[in-house]
Amino acid sequence: MIKQTDGIHHITAIVGDPQENVDFYAGILGLRMVKKTVNFDDPGTYHLYFGDESGSPGSIITFFPWPAAYKGQVGSGQVGTTTYVVPEHSMAFWERRLDKFNIDYEKTSRFGEDYMKFQDPHGLQLELVERKEGKMNRWSFGGVPSDKAVKGFGGAVLLSANPTKTMELLEHVMGLQKVGEEGDYIRFKAVSDIGNLIDVRKTVLPTGKMGVGVVHHIAWRASDSTDHKDWRLHIGNHGYVVTPFKDRQYFDAIYFREDGGVLFEVATDPPGFANDETKETMGSKLMLPPWLEKKREHMEKTLLPAVTRVLEEDKS
Numbered sequence: 001m002i003k004q005t006d007g008i009h010h011i012t013a014i015v016g017d018p019q020e021n022v023d024f025y026a027g028i029l030g031l032r033m034v035k036k037t038v039n040f041d042d043p044g045t046y047h048l049y050f051g052d053e054s055g056s057p058g059s060i061i062t063f064f065p066w067p068a069a070y071k072g073q074v075g076s077g078q079v080g081t082t083t084y085v086v087p088e089h090s091m092a093f094w095e096r097r098l099d100k101f102n103i104d105y106e107k108t109s110r111f112g113e114d115y116m117k118f119q120d121p122h123g124l125q126l127e128l129v130e131r132k133e134g135k136m137n138r139w140s141f142g143g144v145p146s147d148k149a150v151k152g153f154g155g156a157v158l159l160s161a162n163p164t165k166t167m168e169l170l171e172h173v174m175g176l177q178k179v180g181e182e183g184d185y186i187r188f189k190a191v192s193d194i195g196n197l198i199d200v201r202k203t204v205l206p207t208g209k210m211g212v213g214v215v216h217h218i219a220w221r222a223s224d225s226t227d228h229k230d231w232r233l234h235i236g237n238h239g240y241v242v243t244p245f246k247d248r249q250y251f252d253a254i255y256f257r258e259d260g261g262v263l264f265e266v267a268t269d270p271p272g273f274a275n276d277e278t279k280e281t282m283g284s285k286l287m288l289p290p291w292l293e294k295k296r297e298h299m300e301k302t303l304l305p306a307v308t309r310v311l312e313e314d315k316s
Contacts, residue, residue, distance in 0.1 A: 003234050004175030008153050008195030009219040009267040010060035011082050011287035015122040016212045018046050018065035018306035024120050027311040028101050030144025033283035034273045036306060043292055046306055052152055053139035055273035057221050058195035059152030065259040072211025074125060076161040076204050077261025080214035081125045088130050090148045100313055111180055111187055123213025128140055129154045134194040142315035155197035156218060160260025163202050169258050170198060173238050173249060219265035228252055231266045249289050250275055
């Protein structure tokens with residue numbers, strides 16, 4: 001039996017100022033900040049999570065905001081572009097919205113779909129595409145009504161240093177199906193209806209450099225802890241070096257670097273972001289794991305502001 005991931009669980013990137021990060025993803029894109037916590041491996045900095053109204057797997061983008069970090073360089077060994085899905089017939093709304101905030105964009109097409117490409121304030125490469133599939137996001141914030149809200153990830157473009165090996169991994173280890181080839185891209189599809197389309201670029205670009213404005217890793221879905229253990233065994237049996245299990249409070253994680261240089265994670269769907277606060281209050285205050293609670297007062301004094309707020313352009 002072929003083992004198949006449902007698709008993308010989350011994507012994590014490095015950015016700059018945390019308030020600029022919140023203003024863009026919550027204020028402009030209208031995503032919900034579902035968790036404000038710290039980087040468990042570097043607790044002096046935030047780990048911010050944005051997604052749909054409940055932080056569903058396949059909708060979650062997470063950030064390490066490092067204002068003093070060097071600018072990164074997008075290239076091989078990285079996720080090049082993160083794709084978001086918006087409802088059918090909503091692209092005109094999003095064009096007007098990006099115009100409203102003076103965000104430059106470019107219209108392109110791939111595999112018969114129209115895309116709007118742009119960057120966040122720290123250089124992360126994003127695109128929007130309309131699709132029918134994927135449940136509607138009931139979250140509404142600022143100037144983004146729920147019937148136009150981002151549903152979640154449409155997928156991602158991988159920039160591999162070894163596209164042949166990366167595509168073998170996607171198809172024969174992660175269980176995605178090759179569904180098309182067009183120009184410089186080969187498309188793979190996972191079984192879920194969100195976060196399910198991965199385009200691998202055949203051209204090998206110069207090696208990417210980690211820093212502000214680039215994706216740190218892409219995470220794939222495991223249904224539960226039993227499935228997670230199976231994934232660790234399955235990936236290891238294919239010759240990849242997989243980390244021990246990591247407790248990330250809202251999911252469990254394992255990591256490995258594929259032969260094209262992209263850091264992969266496999267994360268469990270449960271327990272989710274209502275693990276330590278209610279669904280109604282998720283993201284409203286700084287949440288810390290039990291082992292860091294004794295440092296809360298110091299952290300709350302030293303961390304930079306990262307507050308969800310309606311932007312001035314949406315008040316008029």
